[in-house]
Amino acid sequence: MLPLLALTLTRLRIGYSCTMNRRHRVKNRPRKRHVPDIGEGFRKRLVQIFGRESVSDEMEERICASYDATKRSALPDVVVRARNAEQICALMKLCNERLVPVYAQGACTGLVGGAVPFAGGVALDMTRMNRIIEIDRRNLTATVEPGVVTGDLQKEAEKAGLFYPPDPASHEFSTMGGNVAQGAGGLQCVKYGVTREYVLALDVVLPTGELIHTGSLAIKDVTGYDLTALMVGSEGTLGIFTRMVLRLLPLPEDLVTSLCYFRDAEAAMDAVSAIIAAKIVPRAIEFMDDECARSVRGGQDLHIPDHTGAVLLIELDGKRALIEDEMKRCVEICRSCGAFEAFEAYSAEEREKAWDMRRAISPALYKISPGGKINEDVCVPRSELTKLLHGIKEISGKHGVKIACFGHAGDGNVHVNALVDLSDEAEAARGYAAVREVFEKVISLGGTLSGEHGVGVAKQPYLAMQIPEKEMEIMRSIKKLFDPNNILNPNKMFPSQE
Amino acid sequence: MLPLLALTLTRLRIGYSCTMNRRHRVKNRPRKRHVPDIGEGFRKRLVQIFGRESVSDEMEERICASYDATKRSALPDVVVRARNAEQICALMKLCNERLVPVYAQGACTGLVGGAVPFAGGVALDMTRMNRIIEIDRRNLTATVEPGVVTGDLQKEAEKAGLFYPPDPASHEFSTMGGNVAQGAGGLQCVKYGVTREYVLALDVVLPTGELIHTGSLAIKDVTGYDLTALMVGSEGTLGIFTRMVLRLLPLPEDLVTSLCYFRDAEAAMDAVSAIIAAKIVPRAIEFMDDECARSVRGGQDLHIPDHTGAVLLIELDGKRALIEDEMKRCVEICRSCGAFEAFEAYSAEEREKAWDMRRAISPALYKISPGGKINEDVCVPRSELTKLLHGIKEISGKHGVKIACFGHAGDGNVHVNALVDLSDEAEAARGYAAVREVFEKVISLGGTLSGEHGVGVAKQPYLAMQIPEKEMEIMRSIKKLFDPNNILNPNKMFPSQE
Numbered sequence: 001m002l003p004l005l006a007l008t009l010t011r012l013r014i015g016y017s018c019t020m021n022r023r024h025r026v027k028n029r030p031r032k033r034h035v036p037d038i039g040e041g042f043r044k045r046l047v048q049i050f051g052r053e054s055v056s057d058e059m060e061e062r063i064c065a066s067y068d069a070t071k072r073s074a075l076p077d078v079v080v081r082a083r084n085a086e087q088i089c090a091l092m093k094l095c096n097e098r099l100v101p102v103y104a105q106g107a108c109t110g111l112v113g114g115a116v117p118f119a120g121g122v123a124l125d126m127t128r129m130n131r132i133i134e135i136d137r138r139n140l141t142a143t144v145e146p147g148v149v150t151g152d153l154q155k156e157a158e159k160a161g162l163f164y165p166p167d168p169a170s171h172e173f174s175t176m177g178g179n180v181a182q183g184a185g186g187l188q189c190v191k192y193g194v195t196r197e198y199v200l201a202l203d204v205v206l207p208t209g210e211l212i213h214t215g216s217l218a219i220k221d222v223t224g225y226d227l228t229a230l231m232v233g234s235e236g237t238l239g240i241f242t243r244m245v246l247r248l249l250p251l252p253e254d255l256v257t258s259l260c261y262f263r264d265a266e267a268a269m270d271a272v273s274a275i276i277a278a279k280i281v282p283r284a285i286e287f288m289d290d291e292c293a294r295s296v297r298g299g300q301d302l303h304i305p306d307h308t309g310a311v312l313l314i315e316l317d318g319k320r321a322l323i324e325d326e327m328k329r330c331v332e333i334c335r336s337c338g339a340f341e342a343f344e345a346y347s348a349e350e351r352e353k354a355w356d357m358r359r360a361i362s363p364a365l366y367k368i369s370p371g372g373k374i375n376e377d378v379c380v381p382r383s384e385l386t387k388l389l390h391g392i393k394e395i396s397g398k399h400g401v402k403i404a405c406f407g408h409a410g411d412g413n414v415h416v417n418a419l420v421d422l423s424d425e426a427e428a429a430r431g432y433a434a435v436r437e438v439f440e441k442v443i444s445l446g447g448t449l450s451g452e453h454g455v456g457v458a459k460q461p462y463l464a465m466q467i468p469e470k471e472m473e474i475m476r477s478i479k480k481l482f483d484p485n486n487i488l489n490p491n492k493m494f495p496s497q498e
Numbered sequence: 499m500l501p502l503l504a505l506t507l508t509r510l511r512i513g514y515s516c517t518m519n520r521r522h523r524v525k526n527r528p529r530k531r532h533v534p535d536i537g538e539g540f541r542k543r544l545v546q547i548f549g550r551e552s553v554s555d556e557m558e559e560r561i562c563a564s565y566d567a568t569k570r571s572a573l574p575d576v577v578v579r580a581r582n583a584e585q586i587c588a589l590m591k592l593c594n595e596r597l598v599p600v601y602a603q604g605a606c607t608g609l610v611g612g613a614v615p616f617a618g619g620v621a622l623d624m625t626r627m628n629r630i631i632e633i634d635r636r637n638l639t640a641t642v643e644p645g646v647v648t649g650d651l652q653k654e655a656e657k658a659g660l661f662y663p664p665d666p667a668s669h670e671f672s673t674m675g676g677n678v679a680q681g682a683g684g685l686q687c688v689k690y691g692v693t694r695e696y697v698l699a700l701d702v703v704l705p706t707g708e709l710i711h712t713g714s715l716a717i718k719d720v721t722g723y724d725l726t727a728l729m730v731g732s733e734g735t736l737g738i739f740t741r742m743v744l745r746l747l748p749l750p751e752d753l754v755t756s757l758c759y760f761r762d763a764e765a766a767m768d769a770v771s772a773i774i775a776a777k778i779v780p781r782a783i784e785f786m787d788d789e790c791a792r793s794v795r796g797g798q799d800l801h802i803p804d805h806t807g808a809v810l811l812i813e814l815d816g817k818r819a820l821i822e823d824e825m826k827r828c829v830e831i832c833r834s835c836g837a838f839e840a841f842e843a844y845s846a847e848e849r850e851k852a853w854d855m856r857r858a859i860s861p862a863l864y865k866i867s868p869g870g871k872i873n874e875d876v877c878v879p880r881s882e883l884t885k886l887l888h889g890i891k892e893i894s895g896k897h898g899v900k901i902a903c904f905g906h907a908g909d910g911n912v913h914v915n916a917l918v919d920l921s922d923e924a925e926a927a928r929g930y931a932a933v934r935e936v937f938e939k940v941i942s943l944g945g946t947l948s949g950e951h952g953v954g955v956a957k958q959p960y961l962a963m964q965i966p967e968k969e970m971e972i973m974r975s976i977k978k979l980f981d982p983n984n985i986l987n988p989n990k991m992f993p994s995q996e
Contacts, residue, residue: 139879139881161777190717196727212966218877218949220909221877222681223948224970224991225976226727250774250778251777277636281747281748381639381715381716382637383634447716449721451717454721455721459721463721467722471710472722475723478979
């Protein structure tokens, strides 16, 4: 049982690091709990498929598979660990016949409850399918199993002088299967795009048990409908990935970073627009607002000038001479837009200092709001960021809820954190009311409820604000087409019709 | 009738320029011709929807809407010209009720018969919906109607210092609706990817008449299934685009180009791999084989050294100093791989000369093979190009069919031209037999039947070589989900089940 114990500790650690404070557990919204047909015969079949050591209904294991990085959890009835696609095909055939729900799980670092087994059934642990099958230097591709940790792929690619750009904050824990299922984003999307731009081909086990292959190894492929793209971001509801071919890029030669301090968010956003208008495309343009600056200043040993109302972290990559030059222009642009101080980081050590500031935000927010926070990841067209931030200030004032914003200004993707004590019902209600108004504002600005976290269960109640009835009907029909018995990660993404 | 005449002439010119020689028209494969319910009442309804001047069943108009850039054609019963989405909604509701086929058509520059109205019905001309609604410099997006000519969008973007990279050879005629429907590629995909990477949001009229909106204006969006991606490359079978939001990039500052001459294709392909391995990503790496070199030398006033067995055209974009340096490295690499002569083009005039060579290929092939050619656009992983070209030589010898290859070596996308007199039945049969074997070779190398042209009707007979039964069944089900009565561009893409 040692490996299981190790895994348990890892999962608990991940859970802890992601949610920081699990004391203030909120109740899940009540959900119908179907009782799947999981008798002795069913368990025997599982053991036949996976082997005795890879099937468990011990409480310790079930707890480990019960939650993600939100405060939501629900126990599965049994946990199985897959080693290959054939096992998963057999599992899905069995479960489709017996109408038992199945949830593919990686590191469960998701932020929307997407992998939580709310309807019970089988938690399918994919973390042992973690081989990097090939890093192909000639074709600039990687072939991996879904349990590969994002950071491990990034490191292996780097060893070959290559680069896998999608870079979610959880990359040290998150697995590639989850990244593709979620369509993960990250810090570098302003220049490099999101996960969907890096998936060439997938092996997928369907809810009905067939193994299909989508896409091809060729970079260009226009035969038939793009099932690969349909799978990316489908949140584990259409199929279980068992192998993925990903596109890599040559590793950029060098990096330079800067921090620019502004009196207010508007000036910072003007600078973002001006940088883009100057045809400079940074690898990352991260933003933090006054609340974040205050919280970081309070808790960390970082230099934050007085009167800081907004900070931009700008990072450029490429040839040294070119990016040094471009960074100087970026800082000039920031100053001309009102930045009153700047820190340019040209060495690795200085760059680390700049990033320390960015990394300090999330823990610092928990420190000033130990009762929790409601964390959303809305995204608007870049030009609408100022309007969004103004709107959020208004909403914050109206509801008496502190809201701290930081995130990826380069792509208009803002992490909106309503700092409320979730154990205080009235305060939590005010927080959720404020968040709903933020969503309304986002939609009115042509934006989306989620830039990178997805829908899962967390955004189900709001999805209809963005996706009209007919589009939703099409999506539901696609779900039904792939999963006629609604057994694969059931009742996620789409608002309940009950 | 003057505008109609002008349009007719344009279309005829396009048809001519694309197919070069329409004398040698081959017969279409026999197809069942359904007789749709197109009586007087139906025409009256069309006039109510579109206005009298935008509905026509005159033979001249029907002929213009009957063909694409292949030698395939079939007459529609009536041609209508749309001005807005509402008209198209009304049309689809009507046609879905009466079971009348509809084909959205742009410039009809397609190379697979994809827009040809084989089942009769309504040809829906989209070329009047050709407004560039907005070039948004702050968000780097363009909002366009589907009838916008690709080249017009490129020019408008350039005026704003921006860049729309997908660049099909037909960009001076082809329309954006077709580009998105086909998932168009082009010369610059090795660095910039294909059309799917540039479509952010679509307005789509469904076959059943509803107008839906997919995607959002935000660069990152992971709410719900990616219907936008499903629409891209769906070849006009799932919906009719009425508005599209496209991503733009900053216009690269400068360009440099070179031609490198090799004794054989293997050496050229080694050079391609070595350039990529050196972390240089050219904007384009175009290839031509010995047959192409011979044909160009025969017919044009271009310098082609003796013993040229393969040519690479390499183009880099970016900052002047950087790309001059990189180009010198590229040429060194080519020389070290066996290039015996190189032409480096650093001025606009020299660059034009280099591109003249590339542009001369297609007309030159028609000159040496006036009876026609079978033109395919297979794509393999870049590392397999040498094996593919060897295989094609063998197949060429075995069937006694000259095959000329050129194309986008950077992405493994090769235009395979079997030079046969299509009016000679035995020769044409040998040509098709050779092409089938080329497809087999491509599949065995992990490639795809089409890198950019699509399936249409031209590749229907071969599609099952690449796409297995279950995947095909899923695609057919998706078609049925969107188009239950099979009235939108019917019987395309999927092999006939009759």
